[in-house]
Structure formats: structure tokens, C-alpha cells
Amino acid sequence: MINRKILNDKFIIRNAILDDVIEMEYVQSQCYPTLHQSEILDRNHFANHIKIFPEGQVVVEKEGKIVASASTFRCNFPEHDSTFLEETDNLWLTNVQIPDGDWMYGIDMGVLPEYRGLGLSKEMYKARHEVCKILGIKGQIIAGMTIGYGKVKDKMTIVEYCEALEKKEFTDPTITPQRNAGFRWIRILYNYINDPEAGYASILMYYPVDENYSL
Known part of the structure; x- marks a missing residue:
């Protein structure tokens, strides 16, 4: 569904496949040094995400090497606060994925440190938005880590x-x-994630496909 060159043709952004999961695990390990181990995604989690919602898993590669990845699931709009592990079915997504859900929930986005500052995250958000439009999903939801608090x-x-x-x-x-x-800002989620540098908090936000849409 997603497979194209980006940033002056220096990178390729595409949907993840099972052959990518080991490299995705490596990206994850490099991106969240202060996140508790219980909340770090591994190759088995990524493989399950690809299995249950292949359209929502994205990677960026450069010369055959995965340098960034993003994971999502489909859901209805979250009416109640929860923790990261509760929201993600302990990282597996199996029991929270709703095949006809109205929203795409982005649970992870990582870029290898040496490739940050180039706009890869923005390109992954754009790719996810494209998937939302194709699938008729209202937009993206994320819980952004307040990592600057440290x-x-x-x-x-x-x-x-x-x-x-x-x-x-x-x-x-x-x-x-x-x-x-x-x-767009929705609300603060205290005690959402186990990362002291983020103050254990995140910010729930949404990005609608229809710019005129509001909660």
C-alpha cells in the first residue's frame, strides 16, 4: 500500500513485512534508552502487528537498512484513560485491534539517532495519514511522551x-x-508510561483527516 521514495529519493518509505522485524527491534532498542524494558517492543511484537494490521506498520529504509519504523492499530476513540500497556494489550495489540475501527492509534515511532533531524518522523506521519484516507479512517491518535521533562x-x-x-x-x-x-492536544495522561525522563506522562493528541473535524 505504501512504497515510495522520499526526501530527494534518499530513503524509501513502505509498509513493514516480516523480514523487517529484527531490524525494527534494533531501531526500538536504540530509541528508548530510559523506557522500562517491559514497554519495549521486540521482534515478536512487531511480527504480530504486521499480522493483524499490515497496512498500519511502516518502515523507512536507506540502502536496504531499516532506519526508522512506526507501529499502529485500529480502534474506536478512547473515551477513558489507560496506561500504555493497557492500551496496547501488553504490546501485542491482538485484543485491542478493531478491524473496522474509526481511528488509527500510533503506539510507537522510532528513528535511529544518526538519522534524526531529517524529517523522517514527519514522513511517517504523512504515510499513516495516507493509509487513513485509503481505509476511510477518521485520523490518527497518539500519546506523545513528554521526554523533555527530564x-x-x-x-x-x-x-x-x-x-x-x-x-x-x-x-x-x-x-x-x-x-x-x-x-491537536486532547488531554494529559499521567502515569501512562514507565519512563522517568518523561515524568511517566504522555499527551493524548489527534490528527483528523478532515481538517474541519473537531472533537
Whole structure:
């Protein structure tokens, strides 16, 4: 469904296949050094994601090497707060994937450190949006990690950080690019993810296919 060259033909973005899962596992291991091991995706998780929702799994490759990947599932709009493990069926997605769900929930996006700053995340968001349009999905949902909190955690609480972030008083390395890519703030999810550098929090956001759509 997705398979094209991007960024002056230097990279290829495409749907993931089973042959990619070992390299996807490596990307994951390099991207989340402070995330608890229980919340790190491995090759078996990626293989199951490809099995149950192949259209929603994306990789970026350069000269045959996977340098970035993104994982999603289909769902209905989340009405209640949950943890990352609860939302993802302990990372497997099997029991949360709804084949005719109205939304695409992005649970993971990683870019190898040496390839950051080139716009690969934005390209993956665009590819996922394209899949939403093809499948008739309303748009994307994400829970962005407040990873910038680690630099100011000795000066303020995570509550203060998130409230300031909502007012755009801070630039967060994860949340700010996501908002710049088109994602809209919904609410703060405290105690969502097991990562002290993120203050254990994330920001629930959505990016509708229809720009006039609002919650």
C-alpha cells in the first residue's frame, strides 16, 4: 500500500513485512534508552502487528537498512484513560485491534539517532495519514511522551511541565514536532508510561483527516 521514495529519493518509505522485524527491534532498542524494558517492543511484537494490521506498520529504509519504523492499530476513540500497556494489550495489540475501527492509534515511532533531524518522523506521519484516507479512517491518535521533562525535573513537577507545554511555553523534543505535524492536544495522561525522563506522562493528541473535524 505504501512504497515510495522520499526526501530527494534518499530513503524509501513502505509498509513493514516480516523480514523487517529484527531490524525494527534494533531501531526500538536504540530509541528508548530510559523506557522500562517491559514497554519495549521486540521482534515478536512487531511480527504480530504486521499480522493483524499490515497496512498500519511502516518502515523507512536507506540502502536496504531499516532506519526508522512506526507501529499502529485500529480502534474506536478512547473515551477513558489507560496506561500504555493497557492500551496496547501488553504490546501485542491482538485484543485491542478493531478491524473496522474509526481511528488509527500510533503506539510507537522510532528513528535511529544518526538519522534524526531529517524529517523522517514527519514522513511517517504523512504515510499513516495516507493509509487513513485509503481505509476511510477518521485520523490518527497518539500519546506523545513528554521526554523533555527530564531536563527540568529538578525545577518543576510533571504537572507544571505539562501545563506549560500546553501553553507552548516549552519546546519538547517529542510533543512539539508532533503538534507541528498537525496533531491537536486532547488531554494529559499521567502515569501512562514507565519512563522517568518523561515524568511517566504522555499527551493524548489527534490528527483528523478532515481538517474541519473537531472533537
